[in-house]
Amino acid sequence: MSDALLSIENLWVKYRQGLSAVAAVQGVSLTLAAGEIVGVVGESGSGKSSIGYAVMGHLGGAGHASGMLKFDGIDLLRMDEAGWARLRGRRMGMVYQEPQSALNPAYTIGEQIAEGLRYHMGLSRQAAHGRAVEWLERVHLPDPHAIYRRFPHQLSGGQLQRAVIAMAFATEPQLVIMDEPTTGLDVTTQARILDLVADLRDRTRVGILYVSHDLRVVADLCERVIVMHRGLVVEEGPAVKVLTRPTASYTKRLVASIPDLHRRRTLLRDNTGDGEGAVCVRELPLVPQERRAAPTLLQTRGLGRTYQSHGRATVACKEVTIDVRAGESVALIGESGSGKTTVAKCVLGLERPSRGEILLDGAPLPASVHDRPPALRRRIQIVFQNPDGSLNGRRTVRQTLRRPLLIHCRARTTEEADGLSAELLASVDLPQAYLDRYPHELSGGEKQRVAIARALGAEPDLIVCDEPVSALDVSVQATVLDLCRRLQAERGLAFLFITHDLGVVRQIAERAVVMLEGSICHIGSVDSLFAADAHPYVKNLIASIPGRRFGARRPPEVPVA
Template sequence: MNILTIEDLGVTFSTETGDVPAVRGVSLHVRPGETLALVGESGSGKSTVALAAMGLLPGNARASGRVAVDGTEIVGASEASLARLRGRTASMVFQEPATALDPLTRVGAQIAEVVRNHRDVSRSEAAREAVELLRRVGIPEPERRASAFPFQLSGGQRQRVVIAMAIANSPSLLIADEPTTALDVTVQAEILDLLRRLAADSGTGVLLVTHNMGVVADFADRVAVMLRGEVVETGPVEQVLLRPEHAYTRGLLAAVPRLRFSGEDAPPAEEPPVVRLRDVSVRFGRVQALDGVSFDVRPGETVGLVGESGSGKSTAARVALGLVAPAAGSVSLFGADLGRVRGRKRRALLSGVGVVLQDPVASLDARMSVAECVAEPLRVHRRGMSGAERRDRVAKVLELVRLPGELAGRGPRELSGGQRQRVSLARALVLEPRLLVADEPTSALDVSVQRTVLEVIAELQRELGFACLFVSHDLAVVQEFAQRVVVMRDGRVEEQGPTMSTLLRPETEYTRRLIAAVPVPDPVVQRRRRAEQQAEVTA
């Protein structure tokens, strides 16, 4: 018997410009204890299918066909019957736990509320269950953590709390929509292990929505590939990932960055560094964010800053940008001591640095057009330029990042995620910087869009010669993109050196653990790696 049955599902959204079909003729099923991965690029319809399975489509959506969860019909069901099903028969885990957690309520109380919504238990019994659920999902000191607010927990811990809420009533179906995208590789591996154990122990069926093919290889039994609202290929995970039949599936897999286990390093650059940190320490209140950090970035090279969340890599990047002043140590930017430069000279110095952030929505003004967003740095730092000169420069830089000119008049929210990130890149490069700081610039993007953005950055770096400080938790991307790597842990540099030699022959156990946690898009290899890791743990 299937836990989830979807037959000929169609979903259409009513908009001001007319009806927009999002899903067409989708048929899928999930059996008890099985994981079905639903993959595809943004806009393929995979999240719409997941929402339809939970009866959570927005009011402007019309669904047709059949969706049944453990025998309960979803399409056309009343809100009361759907409310009884959600959290009891079926639960959902979203990409960003902040959307599922109340910031003003302690996490233990939030879990206990889910328990009491579906079962007749006392408050004290629900509170005890909440602590036990926190223990079950691997939260340390669960009695103390139950009294914490969401903001007092790390991203990985918040995601564990959301999973605890999702499994509180032993659901038959768990739908996980990009549950590990925002997590570093070690926390991602822990979350996947947790979900794998839950499925095995309780027979829960899992519908996993993701664009990470390594996660699919590590976790899924079967795969369904979606393109423009339709399923174009489905089958066992080994068949789809190792012997894909559809050209679109082959293209997705070709775009996946992969850790290589052989290779040589290019000779290091010998020129004076563009940015140099020496024995830098930073404190935020009682927290030692950086402790004696030193590294260089030289002209034309890319240095990858890697490590888990909280390792200090983003703080180090902000120090290089002059946004955080070190409590100790020195920062040199283009040969000048950044701690001693003030006023106009400091602004002129920093105008030689471009910045690309993880979320382009946060860095682009929604009230401006694309052209205005890109031109803004010119208005601030190149006040002598005429309007015609600015328009000409904006047109050239948009062309450099492979954006068609007709997009210049649109707003950022009218663009896709990959297009918005290229607008951010154009904005960062419009002043022809000598240093580009990219903080997780592709972690939220589909693999094919990620590939395009990285290719654009590499191509522009070869053409323009800027240095790049690349902050990422994706070691495969860093191996492919950076010439040198700095591995950070708890605010310190764990090790650093040429990329290939550091990642192929790591000196520290921490770096080896990071590398081992990176899933590869090959289910056979991934199964062997997982078995080897488990053998090491039990040895």
């Protein structure tokens, strides 16, 4: 294509590791025209971010790019530092995943935007100030003059990302690279940021290279998409076509793994090990069996938690009343700051409620976990969101799994415990050989399985899952959800599933509780979320879910509870 703004041909990116080199990108070609948004989709380790870094010349000391990389006719691989200084920030902008670390906490938001304008555009201090405020307004930040003087820690994540976007676009670049810009944000915030990006593209005719793991986001935003797997392009073409009618088996599997909003499905894969196997999707009954007969296991009554700091009281949650029946899985839905994690921590005894009580089998639970006798603690277990933090890096899987077994006298000797640990690993589909591994030798999904095995070791009645799959790749997500569902069926476990992803809710939950600003705004079956008379916030939540162009995947007739 002759009018291409960015053209990449046969790009290889290698990282030196000791004496050998790892090829993160293996011969990728793509073109991007002005005013076009091209998506680069892939799971972790696919090399998608390395493309962005190569274009920005940010590979670092160990990285090396070869092939052809041209921006507006300029050969980027033969550029010296002076040339990069003229390009970066001026003609090419970058928006990172974590706005918190992209901004310097010691300067105000406005100063950081104005600095680029003065340096690159030669504006005076005053002109730069004016232009920066203008841009803050253009990214729809309320009261731009006030925001100009704020420091990064005084803004929410969504506001920060808007500021970073303003910074990238303020110097009127021709190309902006976005690396997972909405990954850490709430769905409703994400939807607004995506609208903003599309709007800015329409107004400025900037070419955008959008790197993401989320197929639904890419489908909504991009014209064209390339799907990457282990450094190779496995499929490319118009976004809607690739994502609704994928031809490559990897893309098919990826698309099938997206938790569906309206159908409960299980993934059946042939376990050849490398995950390349064909995928087969089996539908599960939409409405799971009724559990009205089951006795109530856990109740929270008027639960409230208020934090006092510097004389100010912040209400994390108030008047939260939830019932979980034995063997039932309840989803607790909410965005960051909605108080859902506080409720979970109170249930576990990791946080002391300010008011209200928690009943287990009708008997009140002591507020602190350390005041609960082991026999009580055993019954409620936890699986955390971040697989890296949930296991002790200094202890092997064997040492971790042994503890609940010994504490609760399921095993008297360590030999006995080791036998049971191996069984636990088998029940989460991990081989016995993993007993002697340290957490850093496991992948994210494997760590999460070990965390689930540890919880199972206590033989609980209820497992609280705090966003257990949100940090995992979508294909791994699906297998962990499958595991949870199977364990629930086999062991009659109850789940309190904290999540912000309604697709995950559909896959796992029978009932849903939606929290907004610390209070419950909706309780009912999962289907009732989609009912016409749902709470406006719930409707907004559903409308914000990316993947609108996956229209065909959303059945028109939504059953009403």
